[in-house]
Amino acid sequence: MKQYAYYPGCSLESLGKNYNISALAVSDELGVEMKELEDWNCCGATAYFPVDELLAYTLVSRNLAIAEKTGLQDFIAPCSACYKNAYTTNKYLKIDPDLAEHINYALEEDHLHVEGKMKVRHLIEVFIEDVGLEEIEKKVAHPLKGLRVAPYYGCQIVRPRKDKEDVENPQFFEKLISAIGAEPIDYAYKTRCCGGSLIITNRKAALDMVYKLLQDAVNSNANVIATTCPMCNVNVEVYQSQVNREFGTNFSIPVMYFTQLMGMALGIEPKRIGVGASMLSLAQSTAN
Amino acid sequence: MAVELSFTKEIENIMYASHGKPIKDCIQCGTCSGSCPAVEFMDNSPREVIGMIGANLKEEVLATNTYWTCASCYQCTVRCPAGIDIADMMYALKRYSMWKGQYKEGLLGPDFSEAFVKMIVNSGRSFEPILAATYLPKYSARDIIQEGLTATGLVLSGKMPLLPKKVKRLKNLQRMVRRIIPIGETK
Numbered sequence: 149m150k151q152y153a154y155y156p157g158c159s160l161e162s163l164g165k166n167y168n169i170s171a172l173a174v175s176d177e178l179g180v181e182m183k184e185l186e187d188w189n190c191c192g193a194t195a196y197f198p199v200d201e202l203l204a205y206t207l208v209s210r211n212l213a214i215a216e217k218t219g220l221q222d223f224i225a226p227c228s229a230c231y232k233n234a235y236t237t238n239k240y241l242k243i244d245p246d247l248a249e250h251i252n253y254a255l256e257e258d259h260l261h262v263e264g265k266m267k268v269r270h271l272i273e274v275f276i277e278d279v280g281l282e283e284i285e286k287k288v289a290h291p292l293k294g295l296r297v298a299p300y301y302g303c304q305i306v307r308p309r310k311d312k313e314d315v316e317n318p319q320f321f322e323k324l325i326s327a328i329g330a331e332p333i334d335y336a337y338k339t340r341c342c343g344g345s346l347i348i349t350n351r352k353a354a355l356d357m358v359y360k361l362l363q364d365a366v367n368s369n370a371n372v373i374a375t376t377c378p379m380c381n382v383n384v385e386v387y388q389s390q391v392n393r394e395f396g397t398n399f400s401i402p403v404m405y406f407t408q409l410m411g412m413a414l415g416i417e418p419k420r421i422g423v424g425a426s427m428l429s430l431a432q433s434t435a436n
Numbered sequence: 437m438a439v440e441l442s443f444t445k446e447i448e449n450i451m452y453a454s455h456g457k458p459i460k461d462c463i464q465c466g467t468c469s470g471s472c473p474a475v476e477f478m479d480n481s482p483r484e485v486i487g488m489i490g491a492n493l494k495e496e497v498l499a500t501n502t503y504w505t506c507a508s509c510y511q512c513t514v515r516c517p518a519g520i521d522i523a524d525m526m527y528a529l530k531r532y533s534m535w536k537g538q539y540k541e542g543l544l545g546p547d548f549s550e551a552f553v554k555m556i557v558n559s560g561r562s563f564e565p566i567l568a569a570t571y572l573p574k575y576s577a578r579d580i581i582q583e584g585l586t587a588t589g590l591v592l593s594g595k596m597p598l599l600p601k602k603v604k605r606l607k608n609l610q611r612m613v614r615r616i617i618p619i620g621e622t623k
Contacts, residue, residue, distance in 0.1 A: 158562040161601060187604045189560040194508045195552035198530035198545070201452045203616045207556065210612065247452075254615040258608035307510035308523070315514045341473045341509030349544040350505055353477035357507075360473075386586060 152222045153215040154182035157230040158190050164378030166422025170407035171226050173420040178279045185214050191230040194345050208237040209251045213260035223266040228377035232304035235268040270305055272376055276320055281327040289415030291329025298370035299332050301339045302380040328413035337364040342383040358383055359391045362399045372402045374409055443492045451528045456521025462486045468512035468522050478502040482522055498538045503529035504545035557613050560603030
């Protein structure tokens with residue numbers, strides 16, 4: 149069983165709990181082992197950088213250093229913001245020796261050293277690239293036939309550019325949705341930002357961004373929006389009622405983590421993927 | 437004789453690790469503004485702000501809400517034909533305004549960021565309910581009630597734990613932070 153250094157991130161212990169349990173259940177089912185890093189810290193999300201850039205990179209580096217100590221090769225983040233922070237920090241550590249030296253001076257206080265040698269990846273890449281779509285297709289017990297899924301990439305998983313992915317019109321999420329038997333819908337807002345932390349610091353702007361995204365998904369007759377990030381999930385799911393009040397709309401579209409949809413298709417017990425009864429009836433009503 | 441840095445240079449100097457092209461390479465095409473999902477909530481568009489930096493309009497830039505309205509989605513960065521990392525430039529402007537202690541009145545972003553960093557330094561982990569204490573006082577009564585209802589719903593549905601977690605080697609982490617910035621004593 150291939151092992152990965154797994155960095156859940158703070159959100160997966162609170163608002164994104166269902167993401168964490170479904171990520172682990174699906175990994176288990178697909179024969180990959182996510183080994184949680186010991187004593188990891190917050191990656192800083194989008195809130196450290198406005199205060200001090202070097203501090204932000206240092207705090208991310210502590211997690212990378214802990215991961216390097218495990219001897220494993222891949223650093224896996226299920227949260228897109230954690231992924232982006234770890235990815236860029238790791239890249240800068242490799243190309244900027246001054247930065248690395250400065251950070252390592254600070255890391256000495258925790259008896260750590262970082263080189264930037266991890267391969268930083270988002271959880272979805274492990275399933276698509278390492279396990280493989282064909283293998284996933286083979287393991288699908290209940291294809292989600294007829295379920296129209298809006299793949300919501302959000303921003304940080306594809307931006308800033310991580311070397312290979314198409315930043316304007318990525319397709320990997322669609323392919324995964326097809327592999328579990330569901331139908332990926334095509335809509336314009338799939339990589340448009342959910343507002344991120346503006347939901348706290350500029351509610352009006354963030355609700356407007358969520359509103360446009362929901363409208364586009366609903367106009368495209370999506371049954372469910374699938375997410376790859378706890379921040380997107382919260383903004384798009386929890387704030388739907390506030391969007392409805394603000395814009396006089398009537399949205400009630402389910403939002404699920406891609407791991408929950410995968411879990412349903414793989415036939416994993418609903419409790420183990422944090423899926424409630426309402427979601428199951430949705431899947432059953434469309435899958436016939 | 438002391439050389440005074442241009443505003444453009446000042447901002448570029450605090451984009452420490454960003455490897456984008458210099459701000460002065462901007463051709464004022466407006467692709468950033470056209471791509472920005474939050475532009476209609478900004479006093480000045482990203483293109484205008486870059487122009488203002490080039491024109492040394494420091495006070496005007498410090499007075500605009502633009503960079504604190506940036507959600508850091510990097511849509512501008514990946515599309516800029518001149519290769520400027522505009523989203524990172526917005527982060528640099530946030531840092532500049534925090535450093536100068538000068539920003540448009542009524543913005544929640546600066547307080548939020550400061551509270552976030554303090555929380556990490558105090559516990560090593562982030563936790564939504566503690567952050568709420570910093571921004572709720574600036575909300576209207578209606579928003580506070582709404583926020584309370586949302587939070588209660590989250591706790592009841594088991595999505596929100598009541599207690600935050602901490603990193604175990606917190607003292608080491610705090611000493612690490614002090615090697616980067618002198619933050620004074622933490623609780």
